[in-house]
Amino acid sequence: MGTGYDQSWNFNEELFANIRMNLAMIKVPESTVIETIDGKEYTFKGAGISEKYKIHYDKTLGTGNAGTNIGDGIHYTFCRIIDKYGYDLFKDTFDYLYELPGSTPVSATNWGKFNFFLDTHSTGSPPEARTFVRPSLKATSI
Numbered sequence: 001m002g003t004g005y006d007q008s009w010n011f012n013e014e015l016f017a018n019i020r021m022n023l024a025m026i027k028v029p030e031s032t033v034i035e036t037i038d039g040k041e042y043t044f045k046g047a048g049i050s051e052k053y054k055i056h057y058d059k060t061l062g063t064g065n066a067g068t069n070i071g072d073g074i075h076y077t078f079c080r081i082i083d084k085y086g087y088d089l090f091k092d093t094f095d096y097l098y099e100l101p102g103s104t105p106v107s108a109t110n111w112g113k114f115n116f117f118l119d120t121h122s123t124g125s126p127p128e129a130r131t132f133v134r135p136s137l138k139a140t141s142i
Contacts, residue, residue: 008106009097009120011113015071016094018053019078023087025049050079093121 010016025031029046036042037055044052056072081089097120106116 007098008102008104009100009113009116011110011117012071012074015075018072018075019090022049022075022079022082023090026082026087050076050083053079089121093117096120 007013025033025044026047026049031046033044033049033052034041035044035052037052042052042055053072053076056070057076059073060070061073061077078090097117107113
């Protein structure tokens with residue numbers, strides 16, 4: 001049994017924190033985030049928080065331009081999976097990963113960790129869930 005503290009699989013803690021925030025906002029529809037993006041102020045309420053991440057997705061992954069700083073674009077990809085299949089897929093994946101023993105071999109690169117997460121997530125997902133991740137996403141993007 002794992003210690004629950006080994007997070008060698010974690011490729012982006014901020015992204016995972018945002019996924020947890022996403023769930024909280026879905027469960028509390030009156031929750032609000034106000035953010036300025038490209039000089040324009042937006043207000044996102046409840047499950048509408050995914051629109052924040054869509055703005056970033058549309059500028060990066062949605063155009064096939066992975067570039068840098070694509071965590072919010074990846075988050076929108078995960079939002080679409082949550083919208084279609086529910087949050088339980090992520091909850092089950094996190095539960096499994098947090099229980100991994102510290103000796104579990106995980107890639108040293110963020111790209112490898114990203115794929116490890118997707119492979120773990122895919123074991124409990126419908127086969128098409130992984131198709132939400134654009135093939136244009138490259139190892140240098142994460």
